Amino acid sequence: MSEEKLHISSYRSHLFVLAGLLLLTAASVAVTNLEMGPLNTLVAMLIAGTKAAIVLTWFMHLKFDNKLYAIFTTLVFVIFLLVLYVTFFDYSYR
Amino acid sequence: MEKHEEHTAHVHRDDEGDKLGMWLFIFTELLLFGMLFLMYAVYRYRNPVAFQLGGDELDVFIGTFNTVILLISSATVAMSITAIQRGNKKQALILLGITLFIAVVFLVNKYFEWGAKIEYGFYPGSELLHELGHGTTLFFGLYYIMSGIHALHIIIGIGLFIYVATQIRSNKIHSTDYVWLENTGLYWHLVDLIWIFLFPLFYLIH
Amino acid sequence: MSETTTSKHVSFLQYKGKYKGILGWILSTDHKRVGLLYLYTMLVFFSIAAILGLLMKIQLIAPGYTIMGPQTYNSMFTVHGIIMIFVIVVPGLPAVFGNFFLPLMIGAKDVAFPRLNLASWWLYVIGILVVLSSQFVGGWPDTGWTFYAPYSFRTPANVLPALFGAFIMGFSSILTGINFVVTIHRMRAPGMTWFKMPLFPWTLYATAWIQILATPVIGITLLLTVMERVLGVGVFDPTLGGDPILYQHLFWIYSHPAVYIMILPGMGAISEILPVFSRKRIYGYKAIVLSSLAIAFVGYFVWGHHMFTSGMSGRALYAFSFLTFLVAIPSAIKVFNWVATMHKGSLNLQTPFYWATSFIFVFMIGGLTGLVLGSLATNVHVHDTHFVVAHFHFIVFGGTGYAFMAALHYWFPKMFGRMYDASWANIGWATFFAGFLTLYLPMFALGLQGMPRRYYDYLPEFHTGNIISSLGAILMIAGALIIITNLVRSSRHGKKVTDKNPWGGKTLEWQTDTPPTLENWEEIPTITDSPYEYK
Numbered sequence: 146m147s148e149e150k151l152h153i154s155s156y157r158s159h160l161f162v163l164a165g166l167l168l169l170t171a172a173s174v175a176v177t178n179l180e181m182g183p184l185n186t187l188v189a190m191l192i193a194g195t196k197a198a199i200v201l202t203w204f205m206h207l208k209f210d211n212k213l214y215a216i217f218t219t220l221v222f223v224i225f226l227l228v229l230y231v232t233f234f235d236y237s238y239r
Numbered sequence: 240m241e242k243h244e245e246h247t248a249h250v251h252r253d254d255e256g257d258k259l260g261m262w263l264f265i266f267t268e269l270l271l272f273g274m275l276f277l278m279y280a281v282y283r284y285r286n287p288v289a290f291q292l293g294g295d296e297l298d299v300f301i302g303t304f305n306t307v308i309l310l311i312s313s314a315t316v317a318m319s320i321t322a323i324q325r326g327n328k329k330q331a332l333i334l335l336g337i338t339l340f341i342a343v344v345f346l347v348n349k350y351f352e353w354g355a356k357i358e359y360g361f362y363p364g365s366e367l368l369h370e371l372g373h374g375t376t377l378f379f380g381l382y383y384i385m386s387g388i389h390a391l392h393i394i395i396g397i398g399l400f401i402y403v404a405t406q407i408r409s410n411k412i413h414s415t416d417y418v419w420l421e422n423t424g425l426y427w428h429l430v431d432l433i434w435i436f437l438f439p440l441f442y443l444i445h
Numbered sequence: 446m447s448e449t450t451t452s453k454h455v456s457f458l459q460y461k462g463k464y465k466g467i468l469g470w471i472l473s474t475d476h477k478r479v480g481l482l483y484l485y486t487m488l489v490f491f492s493i494a495a496i497l498g499l500l501m502k503i504q505l506i507a508p509g510y511t512i513m514g515p516q517t518y519n520s521m522f523t524v525h526g527i528i529m530i531f532v533i534v535v536p537g538l539p540a541v542f543g544n545f546f547l548p549l550m551i552g553a554k555d556v557a558f559p560r561l562n563l564a565s566w567w568l569y570v571i572g573i574l575v576v577l578s579s580q581f582v583g584g585w586p587d588t589g590w591t592f593y594a595p596y597s598f599r600t601p602a603n604v605l606p607a608l609f610g611a612f613i614m615g616f617s618s619i620l621t622g623i624n625f626v627v628t629i630h631r632m633r634a635p636g637m638t639w640f641k642m643p644l645f646p647w648t649l650y651a652t653a654w655i656q657i658l659a660t661p662v663i664g665i666t667l668l669l670t671v672m673e674r675v676l677g678v679g680v681f682d683p684t685l686g687g688d689p690i691l692y693q694h695l696f697w698i699y700s701h702p703a704v705y706i707m708i709l710p711g712m713g714a715i716s717e718i719l720p721v722f723s724r725k726r727i728y729g730y731k732a733i734v735l736s737s738l739a740i741a742f743v744g745y746f747v748w749g750h751h752m753f754t755s756g757m758s759g760r761a762l763y764a765f766s767f768l769t770f771l772v773a774i775p776s777a778i779k780v781f782n783w784v785a786t787m788h789k790g791s792l793n794l795q796t797p798f799y800w801a802t803s804f805i806f807v808f809m810i811g812g813l814t815g816l817v818l819g820s821l822a823t824n825v826h827v828h829d830t831h832f833v834v835a836h837f838h839f840i841v842f843g844g845t846g847y848a849f850m851a852a853l854h855y856w857f858p859k860m861f862g863r864m865y866d867a868s869w870a871n872i873g874w875a876t877f878f879a880g881f882l883t884l885y886l887p888m889f890a891l892g893l894q895g896m897p898r899r900y901y902d903y904l905p906e907f908h909t910g911n912i913i914s915s916l917g918a919i920l921m922i923a924g925a926l927i928i929i930t931n932l933v934r935s936s937r938h939g940k941k942v943t944d945k946n947p948w949g950g951k952t953l954e955w956q957t958d959t960p961p962t963l964e965n966w967e968e969i970p971t972i973t974d975s976p977y978e979y980k
Contacts (some may be wrong), residue, residue, distance in 0.1 A: 163314035189439035238758035271661035373686025380678035
């Protein structure tokens with residue numbers, strides 16, 4: 146077993162991440178009042194995706210853990226997105 | 240020779256393995272919710288107007304409030320891991336207590352939110368939904384299913400927090416053996432992760 | 446000798462721990478006992494489902510009412526399907542041989558989470574009992590094992606227990622998957638790098654990932670069907686705006702990868718057996734590993750080929766047909782590997798070898814007829830006919846079933862410390878094989894002629910084919926009886942085997958005692974060589 150060096154995140158760094166997440170939440174709520182048509186959905190999903198990435202990277206420690214977890218997690222998201230994409234081969238052209 | 244010695248293979252301890260197991264479970268959960276998101280995408284694509292109007296019916300304030308407190312709880316559970324790693328049992332318990340409290344508040348909010356909607360006539364099979372048509376029926380059907388299954392995960396989370404807190408109190412979880420707390424934290428972040436997507440999809444986009 | 450050393454050397458079959466008698470089994474966290482628990486459970490439910498299948502074939506021996514009416518026939522094929530799919534072939538090799546041999550083959554003392562492993566078996570049994578309980582609350586379901594919407598929430602028959610039961614069994618499958626991935630990542634013996642791992646664990650690894658990533662899809666789909674039936678939420682109900690085809694999408698997003706859950710470990714077992722009985726290194730080890738992973742990945746995106754006539758868009762049809770042909774490639778690669786392994790080997794003609802080679806034969810028929818179903822034009826002609834039934838029995842029963850029997854005859858001496866009667870085993874195999882071909886080959890012809898599946902009755906012109914097929918069923922069941930009787934008898938009274946390695950295999954499980962001791966190894970072995978090094 147390799148000696149994984151233990152990374153202890155400080156309270157400060159957690160609070161810093163939290164502040165970023167709250168800021169993004171505020172931004173997400175704010176932009177819904179702008180009329181951008183279909184872009185609204187896109188922007189909302191992009192912000193949510195960023196928030197999710199932040200939670201995964203810092204709160205869930207992917208940045209500091211064995212890289213394997215990060216690879217697996219990416220793969221799972223890729224599989225999900227591909228399934229979504231393939232499903233819409235049906236719905237987009239019906 | 241009536242009885243042989245205990246089977247000891249299950250005594251073996253492997254924190255990294257436990258964590259990998261938790262991650263795999265999280266992947267299962269991600270795909271489970273993923274399929275609900277897939278359904279949402281399909282039905283929104285087919286009923287764009289009704290889904291927009293449905294979103295208007297939901298209270299942005301209560302949704303935002305729940306998002307904010309859930310994010311805070313995610314930070315506090317992450318901090319409680321920091322505390323246990325530093326050997327600070329008391330701080331870990333306090334931070335875990337805050338997380339637990341927030342989880343309960345989230346559920347209370349959900350209760351009032353659902354209660355108001357049901358009182359107003361939005362529930363599966365209701366007259367009102369029948370009048371409003373297919374798109375709205377689907378929107379609220381998905382709203383109840385997705386936030387319901389999410390709430391179920393919050394309830395399970397509360398159970399986990401209580402268990403972990405008792406373990407910390409009795410020193411079963413401490414600065415060199417805290418994988419239970421870590422995995423509970425991972426689980427709670429997953430609950431947060433799902434909500435991060437549920438929130439804009441149901442409350443914001445319109 | 447002290448008490449401790451004697452108990453270290455006791456076989457897992459004789460071990461007496463905290464609990465006695467049957468409790469010592471159903472509460473045991475020993476991976477070998479859990480594996481055998483699965484084996485016995487499967488034996489019971491396979492027999493039940495096989496009898497249902499036989500009854501259906503007897504019904505079809507002549508047109509019209511022979512021994513049952515339409516409603517009985519409908520519930521019979523439903524329960525036959527649910528048991529065979531969810532209880533037998535999906536858990537199949539991973540639950541029995543995966544549990545028993547994964548730790549042995551990678552040099553571990555147990556799986557990563559032994560208690561979770563036992564819990565999986567309990568969930569599995571509870572799931573089965575919930576499914577069967579429908580017999581006592583409103584009668585057996587009649588939807589087919591696919592539970593297609595909207596019929597599954599319209600039928601007056603009680604499908605809720607079946608939905609719930611399958612949901613619970615899904616949990617069991619996920620937990621087994623998690624257990625195996627962690628075991629393979631964390632517990633390989635020192636020196637066993639990824640590419641020194643035998644092929645059966647490799648295929649279990651690929652399978653476990655599918656179990657983890659696909660099973661939740663069926664879980665949520667079944668749950669939604671329950672909600673649809675109970676609450677009427679509308680997600681699949683066309684009268685409320687739902688899209689029943691979306692149900693089919695979700696169902697097959699799981700159930701197509703599930704086909705690979707069934708077949709991949711079978712391919713792994715065959716890849717273990719052929720080198721041993723050819724006294725030759727496996728041909729193209731890495732090709733088999735990589736094609737297994739490729740199957741697991743590409744297998745995710747081909748589900749739509751079950752829905753070619755459901756009303757999907759034209760573009761989806763092309764996409765799914767193309768992807769289906771793509772996934773055929775890695776399966777074909779494996780067939781070439783197996784055949785090349787036998788080439789110029791010194792063949793040892795024993796029962797496991799017969800099963801393994803007949804596996805390749807039926808698997809190829811199943812695979813090639815799969816291409817007929819994968820191409821759009823021919824699919825429209827044979828969709829939902831007996832052709833499909835024949836195809837998937839060739840793959841699922843011919844593939845997984847034969848691999849299961851091959852594995853059982855191969856590992857039997859290690860599991861029980863006794864040998865079966867080889868001549869009876871061979872007679873059983875020959876009878877079964879002949880019956881199998883007589884049963885399913887005519888179905889291809891019947892399907893091409895246009896006989897639909899899931900009908901208790903048929904037109905007179907299909908009579909000849911059905912007579913042959915039904916007689917084949919009787920012959921096959923006779924073969925199965927010979928095999929099972931031989932194995933059950935031999936597990937108690939067969940000739941004792943004490944040799945660690947009766948077949949001369951090179952993988953690790955042949956270096957433990959026969960039968961293995963409680964903790965498998967006195968000392969964890971160190972691996973320096975790749976498996977299958979025959980000189």
